[in-house]
Amino acid sequence: MQWTKRHLLGLEGLSREEIATVLDTAAIFKEILGRPVKKVPTLRGVTIANLFFEASTRTRMSFELAEKRLSADTINFSASTSSVKKGETLRDTARNIEAMMVDMVVMRHSSAGAPHFLAKHLDASIVNAGDGTHEHPTQALLDLFTMREHVGELQNRKVVIVGDILHSRVARSDVWGLKALGAEVTLVGPTTFMPAEIEGMGASVSQDLDRAAEDADIVNILRIQRERQEGGFLPSLREYTRLFGVTSERVAGMRDDVVIMHPGPINRGVELAPDVADGERSVILEQVTNGVAVRMAVLFLISRVRASERTEDAELLAEVSI
Amino acid sequence: MKRILIRGGRVIDPAAGTDDTLDVLIDDGRIAEVAGSIEADDVSTTVDADGRIVAPGLVDIHVHLREPGNEDAETIESGSRAAVHGGVTTVAAMPNTEPPIDTASWVEFVASRKAAARVLPVAAITVGRRGENLTEMAELRTAGAVAFSDDGCSVLNAALMRRALDYARMVGVPVVSHCEDPALSGNGTANEGLSSTRAGLKPVPAAAEEVMVARDLILAGTTGARLHVAHVSTAGSVELVRRAKADGLPVTCETCPHYFSLTDEEVLTYDSSVRVNPPLRSRTDVEAIREGLRDGTIDAIASDHAPHTHEDKEVEFDAAPPGMIGLETLLPVTLTNLVDGGVLDLPAALALLTHRPAGILGLPHGTLAVGSEADVCIVDPTTSRTIEASWFRSKSKNSPWIGRKLRGTVTTTICRGEIVSAENGGDTGADPSASPGRGRKLAVHA
Ligand SMILES: [Zn+2]
Numbered sequence: 102m103q104w105t106k107r108h109l110l111g112l113e114g115l116s117r118e119e120i121a122t123v124l125d126t127a128a129i130f131k132e133i134l135g136r137p138v139k140k141v142p143t144l145r146g147v148t149i150a151n152l153f154f155e156a157s158t159r160t161r162m163s164f165e166l167a168e169k170r171l172s173a174d175t176i177n178f179s180a181s182t183s184s185v186k187k188g189e190t191l192r193d194t195a196r197n198i199e200a201m202m203v204d205m206v207v208m209r210h211s212s213a214g215a216p217h218f219l220a221k222h223l224d225a226s227i228v229n230a231g232d233g234t235h236e237h238p239t240q241a242l243l244d245l246f247t248m249r250e251h252v253g254e255l256q257n258r259k260v261v262i263v264g265d266i267l268h269s270r271v272a273r274s275d276v277w278g279l280k281a282l283g284a285e286v287t288l289v290g291p292t293t294f295m296p297a298e299i300e301g302m303g304a305s306v307s308q309d310l311d312r313a314a315e316d317a318d319i320v321n322i323l324r325i326q327r328e329r330q331e332g333g334f335l336p337s338l339r340e341y342t343r344l345f346g347v348t349s350e351r352v353a354g355m356r357d358d359v360v361i362m363h364p365g366p367i368n369r370g371v372e373l374a375p376d377v378a379d380g381e382r383s384v385i386l387e388q389v390t391n392g393v394a395v396r397m398a399v400l401f402l403i404s405r406v407r408a409s410e411r412t413e414d415a416e417l418l419a420e421v422s423i
Numbered sequence: 424m425k426r427i428l429i430r431g432g433r434v435i436d437p438a439a440g441t442d443d444t445l446d447v448l449i450d451d452g453r454i455a456e457v458a459g460s461i462e463a464d465d466v467s468t469t470v471d472a473d474g475r476i477v478a479p480g481l482v483d484i485h486v487h488l489r490e491p492g493n494e495d496a497e498t499i500e501s502g503s504r505a506a507v508h509g510g511v512t513t514v515a516a517m518p519n520t521e522p523p524i525d526t527a528s529w530v531e532f533v534a535s536r537k538a539a540a541r542v543l544p545v546a547a548i549t550v551g552r553r554g555e556n557l558t559e560m561a562e563l564r565t566a567g568a569v570a571f572s573d574d575g576c577s578v579l580n581a582a583l584m585r586r587a588l589d590y591a592r593m594v595g596v597p598v599v600s601h602c603e604d605p606a607l608s609g610n611g612t613a614n615e616g617l618s619s620t621r622a623g624l625k626p627v628p629a630a631a632e633e634v635m636v637a638r639d640l641i642l643a644g645t646t647g648a649r650l651h652v653a654h655v656s657t658a659g660s661v662e663l664v665r666r667a668k669a670d671g672l673p674v675t676c677e678t679c680p681h682y683f684s685l686t687d688e689e690v691l692t693y694d695s696s697v698r699v700n701p702p703l704r705s706r707t708d709v710e711a712i713r714e715g716l717r718d719g720t721i722d723a724i725a726s727d728h729a730p731h732t733h734e735d736k737e738v739e740f741d742a743a744p745p746g747m748i749g750l751e752t753l754l755p756v757t758l759t760n761l762v763d764g765g766v767l768d769l770p771a772a773l774a775l776l777t778h779r780p781a782g783i784l785g786l787p788h789g790t791l792a793v794g795s796e797a798d799v800c801i802v803d804p805t806t807s808r809t810i811e812a813s814w815f816r817s818k819s820k821n822s823p824w825i826g827r828k829l830r831g832t833v834t835t836t837i838c839r840g841e842i843v844s845a846e847n848g849g850d851t852g853a854d855p856s857a858s859p860g861r862g863r864k865l866a867v868h869a
Contacts, residue, residue, distance in 0.1 A: 235623025
């Protein structure tokens with residue numbers, strides 16, 4: 102087992118072995134989730150705070166379920182960052198979390214780096230559940246897990262990520278994870294949705310979806326926020342759909358065994374046609390199932406690091422007292 | 424009358440081309456004599472400068488002192504103590520206070536506050552810094568304003584900026600332009616590039632600065648007014664100014680120590696002390712800034728000292744106000760990164776901190792010429808130290824240099840013939856109120 106981190110802030114910098122450890126562990130938990138009794142006592146006595154400063158029903162439910170399956174004690178906090186002065190909330194929250202002696206914090210925040218901020222100030226372990234347009238590591242891990250289930254090892258596999266790369270934390274985490282596992286990643290979307298110098302992360306960029314996806318093993322489709330049109334990023338959603346929407350005609354030009362993914366929630370008829378979303382190449386609902394197993398794995402591995410720290414502390418204390 | 428004799432230092436006065444082991448005699452607040460070996464009677468204080476550098480007091484033409492309105496972060500008094508602690512004897516105080524410095528009485532207020540250094544007010548270009556109506560520039564000039572600036576934002580209306588330049592030409596002082604197109608910078612917090620992409624921070628393209636530099640250079644050309652471009656941070660801006668100067672335009676510009684020292688990779692730590700406006704730029708930009716300093720395109724180094732309280736800065740990166748303190752690290756960062764970095768020799772670096780910035784504002788300071796007001800900065804160039812938060816005299820501690828090693832200690836600062844700061848004993852700058860930030864764990868940010 103190759104896992105020594107006490108936080109999961111992002112996939113940037115994680116090694117192939119570390120990611121493989123999470124995925125292998127998730128496979129074990131997925132098997133447990135298939136049993137009649139889906140609960141294990143692994144995290145009994147561990148307290149986890151779910152801090153959601155930004156609404157995300159899906160991610161929050163997935164984490165909460167993972168925590169329950171592991172028998173952890175949980176508290177939930179949600180607040181909108183727009184309704185309270187930024188920063189104040191986070192600082193006060195940090196103090197409160199510390200006072201409540203929480204072991205782990207699962208955190209979603211609209212500011213990039215907010216989990217890093219908490220990690221600097223708390224003893225608790227932080228699991229990033231999405232920070233601004235920075236990273237969403239557990240989503241990427243569940244993507245990788247799902248991909249591995251369908252195509253096997255990802256070394257040299259061709260993965261296309263299509264959509265609003267600029268505003269996507271999922272895309273960034275996916276790129277780091279896929280590159281660590283040796284996959285070839287092509288990012289597809291309009292030039293206005295391409296972050297500066299993204300090639301520096303190791304991905305290639307294309308504006309031609311049909312070309313980029315014709316020999317892809319996996320096509321991962323990102324959600325298009327309708328308000329991007331007002332932001333001047335898109336002339337119209339209609340034009341976006343024409344150029345980058347994944348329709349059955351487009352899928353017909355791809356490989357027969359192509360895997361279609363989407364992190365949800367889907368804007369049906371914008372980035373993804375309903376018949377493709379519900380079609381036989383789509384693994385979108387499997388992604389949701391796998392999300393729970395992957396999050397269980399992350400929480401489990403981090404809790405083991407914490408437990409070993411405590412053991413070391415105890416051994417150290419024992420030495421000192423002798 | 425007080426007579427101070429500074430003995431045996433390496434006297435570097437870039438204005439006069441002096442670089443030699445000399446004595447300096449100060450009498451009645453002025454430089455009385457600079458010579459090989461001065462015999463003087465009735466000397467009240469002798470400063471042994473053996474092994475030290477004796478330079479003119481530094482002139483920092485871009486400083487935020489936060490008074491009136493934000494005295495928690497800094498006051499004119501505390502900011503001036505920070506200045507002399509860093510060897511800076513003249514500061515130009517930017518008018519983006521609350522309220523802004525846009526009337527003669529506010530200019531007089533700034534100029535009249537008790538201060539350890541010479542504090543010269545910069546007045547706003549437009550009333551309330553709202554970019555709508557020109558301030559009464561002639562009256563503000565008479566009250567003591569040394570320049571005009573809406574620093575913090577550009578004057579967006581190009582026609583109004585043109586009038587401002589026209590009118591300032593009549594008044595005879597430069598317009599200091601903060602060049603930023605807010606439509607392009609948006610609510611960005613990091614330089615647009617691989618670092619902003621990796622960090623997921625909203626990007627600020629170099630073009631946000633450069634389109635305004637280009638516009639203001641064009642307007643300076645049509646009006647013939649003196650334009651000074653503040654805190655130049657990109658390769659493109661340096662090139663635009665270089666071409667404008669080649670075309671004979673009366674334009675000057677400054678950069679800040681962080682723009683020739685730190686790259687945008689710093690934001691990957693999400694440490695809010697590196698959140699500045701304009702943002703830290705790419706390695707290529709840093710190299711271009713260094714080249715601009717080397718070839719004379721950039722006329723001055725200014726700190727853009729921007730104090731913010733611990734509470735204001737100890738938040739998420741994108742929620743933190745932009746700016747870092749810089750008065751006290753101005754010289755050490757210059758020595759460490761420009762002189763040790765092989766970009767400039769010591770006299771050339773000191774020129775950018777003394778008579779050249781003074782010249783931009785038409786000030787007689789930044790020289791050790793006999794008869795000039797006695798502003799002197801004495802530096803021990805041999806010591807290197809790791810900067811600690813407690814070392815700063817500024818009320819605020821928002822510095823990315825905390826925890827980093829810098830060379831050069833200002834051992835004595837003399838302003839108008841008075842010793843106003845001394846590093847080893849006799850310190851006049853102690854500030855009992857300047858305790859490090861409140862809060863337990865959260866206060867530790869070094
Ligand atoms: Zn400015």
